[in-house]
Amino acid sequence: xxxxxxxxxLQEAEKRNTSAIAFDAFDYQTIYSCIMGAxxxxxxxxxxxxxxxxxxxxxxxxAETVKDLAKKVSVPVGLHLDHCSNYEYILSAIREGFxxxxxxxxxxxxxxxxxxxxEVVRAATVFGVDVEGELGxxxxxxxxxxxxxxxxxxxxxDAAAFADATGVASLAVAxxxxxxxxxxxxxxxxxxxxxxxxxxxxxxxxxxxxGIPQEQLVAAFKNGINKFNVGTEYFILNAKLQKDFxxxxxxxxxxxxxxxxxRKNLQSYIEKKLELSxxx
Ligand SMILES: [Zn+2]
Numbered sequence: 001x002x003x004x005x006x007x008x009x010l011q012e013a014e015k016r017n018t019s020a021i022a023f024d025a026f027d028y029q030t031i032y033s034c035i036m037g038a039x040x041x042x043x044x045x046x047x048x049x050x051x052x053x054x055x056x057x058x059x060x061x062x063a064e065t066v067k068d069l070a071k072k073v074s075v076p077v078g079l080h081l082d083h084c085s086n087y088e089y090i091l092s093a094i095r096e097g098f099x100x101x102x103x104x105x106x107x108x109x110x111x112x113x114x115x116x117x118x119e120v121v122r123a124a125t126v127f128g129v130d131v132e133g134e135l136g137x138x139x140x141x142x143x144x145x146x147x148x149x150x151x152x153x154x155x156x157x158d159a160a161a162f163a164d165a166t167g168v169a170s171l172a173v174a175x176x177x178x179x180x181x182x183x184x185x186x187x188x189x190x191x192x193x194x195x196x197x198x199x200x201x202x203x204x205x206x207x208x209x210x211g212i213p214q215e216q217l218v219a220a221f222k223n224g225i226n227k228f229n230v231g232t233e234y235f236i237l238n239a240k241l242q243k244d245f246x247x248x249x250x251x252x253x254x255x256x257x258x259x260x261x262x263r264k265n266l267q268s269y270i271e272k273k274l275e276l277s278x279x280x
Contacts (some may be wrong), residue, residue, distance in 0.1 A: 003067050004076035006100035006227075007130040007169040009044045010203040012076075013226040018208070018278040022046035023270070024082055024231035026056045030238060035265050037270025039073040043099050043279050045270075046078035046227065049098075051089055063097030080132070082229070090120055094129050100222075102172070106134035110158065117166040132227075136174030138207040147178035147208070151268055156192070156199035163202040170203045170227055175220075177208035179261055181233050188216045197224025205229065210236075217276055232275065234266075241265050242278045 007228055013020045025031045025047050038045035049062045063079055070077035080100040080202075081093045090101050103120035105113035115134040124131045136154030139146025146152070154173040163171055176188045186208075196206060203226035209217075210233035217228065239261045245251055250261055 006078040032264035044076040084214040130169035134172035141178035174203040
């Protein structure tokens with residue numbers, strides 16, 4: 001099927017009381033393995049490009065690759081620009097074919113975050129593009145204070161006010177997760193998540209998905225998370241597979257180098273990760 005709007009995928013997830021899973025990718029293999037892994041287990045998937053990785057793959061090539069592969073499978077595939085706080089960059093990504101973007105104003109004070117996000121929504125709406133906002137800051141997993149400090153968590157009142165004022169299609173919330181490798185096991189504030197979910201009708205997004213224990217994820221998906229972002233874990237696996245391949249016997253036999261080996265193993269990882277998303 002053709003590319004699906006991310007907002008449609010998230011609304012379907014909400015109806016099913018589960019979460020769609022979104023993966024950051026940065027080359028043909030990481031995109032291909034995600035989409036074919038999703039097809040194998042018949043689950044929707046969302047492909048995301050992180051703007052700082054645009055020297056590895058341009059936004060246009062990323063968007064075209066996702067669109068082309070989406071046509072070859074039967075499951076819904078979404079295309080999304082991950083964390084971006086630069087208005088011009090967001091518009092250029094829309095021009096290059098992105099149908100969903102993140103307007104990340106989470107480091108700004110509340111009113112400025114609202115103003116920035118609202119401006120992105122206003123422009124994106126002209127092109128029928130979805131916008132994800134972020135409220136409460138999801139920081140770095142390398143800093144314990146970034147994910148253990150409740151003062152930086154999203155409050156239900158602010159979430160409702162932010163969603164109303166900006167008109168975002170989805171909202172990333174801070175409830176105890178962080179980006180990268182956790183220095184200490186995270187503990188998601190599920191009670192707070194439940195309250196945020198009750199306070200707003202907007203689908204909620206969980207960032208910093210690499211290393212959160214599975215039972216916490218299951219609880220988060222049941223209590224309002226409809227989009228779950230994974231990046232670090234997938235990238236590290238990709239790097240490890242390259243290393244493993246070059247030390248293996250297969251390396252002497254493969255006419256296509258590392259590609260078939262990495263693809264096969266990345267796809268198995270994606271299939272397994274997508275089990276968390278309860279779609280039937
Ligand atoms: Zn993130």
